[in-house]
Amino acid sequence: MEKIYLTIALSPLLGAIIAGFFGRTLGRHVTHTITILGVLVSTVLALVVFDYHVLEQGAVFNQNLYTWMQIGGLNISVGFLVDNLTSVMLVVVSFVSLMVHIYTIGYMSHDKDYTKFFSYISLFTFSMFMLVMSNNFMQLFFGWEAVGLVSYLLIGFWHHKESAVEANLKAFLVNRVGDFGFLLGIGLVLAFSGSLDYAEVFVSLDNTFNQTLWGTDLITVICLLLFVGAMGKSAQVPLHVWLPGSMEGPTPISALIHAATMVTAGIFMVSRMSPMFEMSDVALTVVMIVGAITALFMGLLGIVQNDIKKVVAYSTLSQLGYMTVALGVSAYSVAIFHLMTHAFFKALLFLGAGSVIVAMHHEQDIRKMGGLKKYMPITYWTALIGTLALIGFPGFSGFYSKDMIIEAVHFSQLPYADWVYYAVVAGVFITAFYSFRMFFLVFHGKSRVKHETTKHLHESPLSITFPLIMLAIPSAVIGYLTIEPMLFKGWLDEAITVTSNHMSVAELKQQFHGALGMISHALQTVPFWMMIGGIVAAWVFSLYRTQWAIWVRLTFKRTNYVLESLYGFDRFNEIVFVNGIKKLGHILWKVSDSTIIDSMIVNGSARFVGFVSSVIRPIQTGYVYHYAFFMIFSLLVILTWALFMGDKPLLEI
Numbered sequence: 001m002e003k004i005y006l007t008i009a010l011s012p013l014l015g016a017i018i019a020g021f022f023g024r025t026l027g028r029h030v031t032h033t034i035t036i037l038g039v040l041v042s043t044v045l046a047l048v049v050f051d052y053h054v055l056e057q058g059a060v061f062n063q064n065l066y067t068w069m070q071i072g073g074l075n076i077s078v079g080f081l082v083d084n085l086t087s088v089m090l091v092v093v094s095f096v097s098l099m100v101h102i103y104t105i106g107y108m109s110h111d112k113d114y115t116k117f118f119s120y121i122s123l124f125t126f127s128m129f130m131l132v133m134s135n136n137f138m139q140l141f142f143g144w145e146a147v148g149l150v151s152y153l154l155i156g157f158w159h160h161k162e163s164a165v166e167a168n169l170k171a172f173l174v175n176r177v178g179d180f181g182f183l184l185g186i187g188l189v190l191a192f193s194g195s196l197d198y199a200e201v202f203v204s205l206d207n208t209f210n211q212t213l214w215g216t217d218l219i220t221v222i223c224l225l226l227f228v229g230a231m232g233k234s235a236q237v238p239l240h241v242w243l244p245g246s247m248e249g250p251t252p253i254s255a256l257i258h259a260a261t262m263v264t265a266g267i268f269m270v271s272r273m274s275p276m277f278e279m280s281d282v283a284l285t286v287v288m289i290v291g292a293i294t295a296l297f298m299g300l301l302g303i304v305q306n307d308i309k310k311v312v313a314y315s316t317l318s319q320l321g322y323m324t325v326a327l328g329v330s331a332y333s334v335a336i337f338h339l340m341t342h343a344f345f346k347a348l349l350f351l352g353a354g355s356v357i358v359a360m361h362h363e364q365d366i367r368k369m370g371g372l373k374k375y376m377p378i379t380y381w382t383a384l385i386g387t388l389a390l391i392g393f394p395g396f397s398g399f400y401s402k403d404m405i406i407e408a409v410h411f412s413q414l415p416y417a418d419w420v421y422y423a424v425v426a427g428v429f430i431t432a433f434y435s436f437r438m439f440f441l442v443f444h445g446k447s448r449v450k451h452e453t454t455k456h457l458h459e460s461p462l463s464i465t466f467p468l469i470m471l472a473i474p475s476a477v478i479g480y481l482t483i484e485p486m487l488f489k490g491w492l493d494e495a496i497t498v499t500s501n502h503m504s505v506a507e508l509k510q511q512f513h514g515a516l517g518m519i520s521h522a523l524q525t526v527p528f529w530m531m532i533g534g535i536v537a538a539w540v541f542s543l544y545r546t547q548w549a550i551w552v553r554l555t556f557k558r559t560n561y562v563l564e565s566l567y568g569f570d571r572f573n574e575i576v577f578v579n580g581i582k583k584l585g586h587i588l589w590k591v592s593d594s595t596i597i598d599s600m601i602v603n604g605s606a607r608f609v610g611f612v613s614s615v616i617r618p619i620q621t622g623y624v625y626h627y628a629f630f631m632i633f634s635l636l637v638i639l640t641w642a643l644f645m646g647d648k649p650l651l652e653i
Contacts (some may be wrong), residue, residue: 023115081135178232185225230470251354295321330502397479422645432534
């Protein structure tokens with residue numbers, strides 16, 4: 001099994017190296033074949049690992065493979081921890097990455113940096129594998145930073161676009177803010193436990209972290225700092241501002257970042273650290289509230305977006321909020337379940353959006369589309385499946401995971417859980433509204449496509465439609481097939497710790513009567529009718545009475561302005577941080593560079609030398625009797641000093 005784990009991690013890396021250094025020489029066909037083959041090998045072996053660990057209940061693999069460095073008694077190693085949680089993540093990451101690699105053949109076929117893009121996405125996959133397979137904080141941080149670095153390269157891949165350069169810089173800087181908190185949390189873990197190994201840290205929790213720091217429980221401080229890192233990677237308010245801008249990158253990387261890799265890293269990390277978070281109700285409450293704010297308010301922003309990719313991007317933010325809420329109420333297995341289902345249908349929606357963009361000659365405004373159903377039937381039906389899964393329509397994968405999150409919040413005993421419940425239920429209506437608004441405007445109604453574009457409209461090539469079909473299958477059925485074993489039959493029990501104080505999942509188990517029972521019961525629930533209301537409202541405003549949408553926008557101008565300005569987060573960051581740092585830099589330049597260094601040190605040294613020279617210069621006359629006079633005078637000074645020093649011998653003085 002050790003060789004299998006190494007092969008899973010290193011196959012994409014080998015493909016990335018070959019594509020990066022020899023891609024132009026080998027040519028496009030050979031390059032994409034090698035990189036796809038590398039990810040295909042990882043996908044097949046990930047399924048083998050899943051079968052061994054999850055289905056056959058194989059032993060947990062936790063072993064250091066290579067000692068990177070030793071500092072005193074601290075060993076920093078490269079090692080793998082492969083259990084059921086890791087196995088699920090490997091399957092999700094590898095399969096979605098494989099579909100994105102295949103999709104890239106068609107989407108990026110006319111790009112001059114075709115081979116470089118394949119190198120980047122393979123390297124991205126390797127980085128994610130290292131993150132989810134790590135058995136220590138240092139390797140986790142390596143994968144964490146590697147994912148951030150490659151995402152920076154991919155978001156700004158089309159560097160000839162100024163907006164893409166601004167977007168990747170924003171993503172890089174915002175993630176550094178989160179990573180700084182993450183690094184402080186890891187530092188505190190090392191300082192108080194003396195180890196970076198997960199198993200050693202978790203064993204010592206009760207003895208080592210049961211103390212206070214800065215007047216607060218140490219474990220609360222550590223968990224909150226670790227969660228700051230998760231807020232950056234998983235784009236939680238207020239560190240969410242980078243993610244919508246990442247749409248400036250090519251669509252394949254939008255799917256890879258938003259579906260199964262980078263943005264889910266924070267969800268995975270908190271789930272892995274569940275033994276620590278379970279010790280702090282304060283940290284869990286903060287996690288829950290931040291997730292609820294993100295789920296509700298980022299969903300509202302999706303209503304006013306007209307860029308097809310940005311609508312899907314804000315839905316990602318909202319769904320990440322749902323996952324974070326599940327983490328906050330200690331329903332870690334439910335969060336991972338939604339992470340898995342979301343990966344499939346969100347990758348499907350992004351790749352479907354990319355198929356539309358290609359057909360529309362890179363037009364992304366949904367107001368300039370309409371009636372595409374008859375031209376793109378495969379894209380239409382797969383997009384419909386993805387949309388139904390996203391809104392949680394009964395029977396589709398998103399229905400099971402989203403409903404479980406809502407019910408877990410309902411059973412939570414944490415403070416403010418009631419308000420969070422109302423927020424996530426309201427989010428169901430909002431999600432259904434903006435999702436079907438986009439769907440109706442793109443595929444139904446009167447065509448608003450330019451005449452010259454209509455003449456060339458047709459279904460996308462097989463390299464694009466094949467991944468759509470393959471992702472549509474799990475988007476439809478994976479929730480039904482896995483909800484019971486994943487949540488209630490112990491698939492994740494070994495990897496996740498839940499204390500007796502937080503029994504939301506246990507309550508869910510008592511209320512669960514099978515996947516089919518959930519479908520029949522859905523008709524009696526509030527979320528179902530909120531979802532139906534969202535679909536009907538989207539139909540009315542998008543197809544039936546389009547003038548009503550204009551009336552609402554004009555009547556509620558201030559509300560519309562707040563939403564279109566994205567709650568002012570970007571403006572606030574520009575005023576406070578960008579302009580503030582500029583002013584701080586100007587002050588530091590005036591004080592340190594101009595005043596201290598230039599005026600005092602550099603010019604001051606020159607003036608001091610000039611002053612000393614002006615004093616000494618008249619003394620240097622060149623006459624011997626002048627020099628003799630100064631010698632005799634100096635001797636008199638020394639003798640006078642010796643005389644007044646008392647009885648001490650001159651030599652001693």
